[in-house]
Amino acid sequence: MELVDLKCPNCSAPLRIGRSATSTVCEYCGSSFSLQAGAASGVAVAAVARAADDTRRQLDGVSRAVDALRQVAKDLEETAGVFRR
Numbered sequence: 001m002e003l004v005d006l007k008c009p010n011c012s013a014p015l016r017i018g019r020s021a022t023s024t025v026c027e028y029c030g031s032s033f034s035l036q037a038g039a040a041s042g043v044a045v046a047a048v049a050r051a052a053d054d055t056r057r058q059l060d061g062v063s064r065a066v067d068a069l070r071q072v073a074k075d076l077e078e079t080a081g082v083f084r085r
């Protein structure tokens, strides 16, 4: 059976369902979803788009954290410079 990778819309856990499945239950949070017969690939596209949004948001967070760390490194560098002088 061909499988489609989906993310649970409720808890974002990975769901693996058959492409021809009409319903599935999330094994993590127990949410059940009905899938229109034959539309699983369309659902998968929507799930991938959501996952891409999540990834973009996470990358934004990471890049903000990197900026903050750069600032800390710069401050430490300046502090070290004061002590070297």
Ligand SMILES: [Zn+2]
Binding pocket: 008, 009, 010, 011, 012, 013, 026, 027, 028, 029, 030, 031
């Ligand atoms: Zn779930």
